[in-house]
Amino acid sequence: VIEVVDPGRYTSIQDRGRPGFERFGIPPGGAVDWFAASIANHLVGNEPDAALIEATMSGPTLRFQSETTIAVTGGHCPDAGCPSWRAHRVDAGFALDLGRVSPGLRSYIAVRGGIEVPLVLGSRSLCAIGAFGGGVGRPLQKGDRLAIGATVSSPAVSEPWPESHRLPIRGPWEVRVVPGPHPDAFDPPAFQRLSATACLVTPALDRMGIRLDTPGLRLAATEILTTPMTAGAIQVTPSGGLIALLADHPTTGGYPVIASVITADLPLLGQARPGDTVRFRDVGLAEAARLWRRLSGWLDPSA
């Protein structure tokens, strides 16, 4: 059992999410930095779909009531007193005080065996807007007690995860996108002008999305008929600002999408902090698929 001594800024149970339920208005959810979360599970020998803990901006304090193995990945945690990106054995009674997350915004704590909370609609992830999943239907609070599961796939990894196979956790960010799918909603050079702009991450960000300003650029967009949305979609609001959608995004929207962030670069958006700059670069669909295969390959020992 893990006792939540202090929940930190916003801490929740996440796994790979529940894609496929968007037709009911349910966001796919899951770890925003899916790559860092996958590595954390890999390091402790968990199945890829094991549930872990996602911390935001400032992490939780957790007390482990039995001996176990943990790994911390994602955004940097300078005060955690426990090196990231490698598996650690911890003794019964050990308290992990993750502290602030910086650079980066989100860190992941995987526990060997996974966090054991009930599956709801195929996933253990918290769906905050639906107030279900994640064990308690809300972010973690002081006093919550989390059971540890027993399902593992392999021994914990003894080596640290190589730095050469990590993603950047510090801006300025170059985020790769595929333009569209609503070109008709914009003047033709809109995307070129956007890609020449250093967009600014505002403090308005959560698991649903990130608002970005476009200094020096005023995009004109007309609203569109309500249409399905995906994580990575970059919506243009009537005031000309951007909303880049993340894992808990509204499943439909009426703002046109000027471009969509490729899946391989969604982890970068998940680590962007207020005040960071982001440039969006068109890579095309074929390259987007190649980059996704490359990142997935890092996770697959047989590849």
Next chain:
Amino acid sequence: VTLGETIDSSLLGLVLALERALNDQRPAGLLSSVPAYASLLCHYDPAITDVARLEEAIRRFEGRLEAPIPTGPLMDVPTRYDGPDLKDVAHKTNLTPADVIDAHSGREYLVYCIGFAPGFTYCGTLPDELVVPRLASPRLRVPAGSVAIAGRQTGIYALASPGGWNLIGRTDLRLFEAGATPPVRFKPGDRIRFVPNR
């Protein structure tokens, strides 16, 4: 896949027909689909297929789909017309609140889409006299069960959430239950009627 840009029952018929056809034929690599008013989002596995192949599979249905106007079951939504924006809507439409209630409840609506948040039910189309814009600034919290209007749409907030529509009433009907199969009460193509609690 975008099939149109208007709220039109025949376009919804086409969206649902395309989704049925894809469900029957299951092109390799297609993971799931999400229907809305006049578009269908297709999620695919890039390890198995790509956009060109999927597009070809979808284009094969072009002009060959049997796409009747949806006529799902007709269901009643008991509604208390006591929403905080009812008077404002009456004012903007030059109607009395009673006229607004009569106009809103006096017709059948088609469920076009479940989206935005879990169970949120988008319906159309409103009579001309009830068309009002969204609120200038959205509410941070709209209570669960709120019956609302915006533009030519009417909708029901299944859960408490932020929202920018005009709230004219409330229903006690539960539209979303995470543990139920399916977790939502309505689906696109169903028909509903708002029945005033008197």
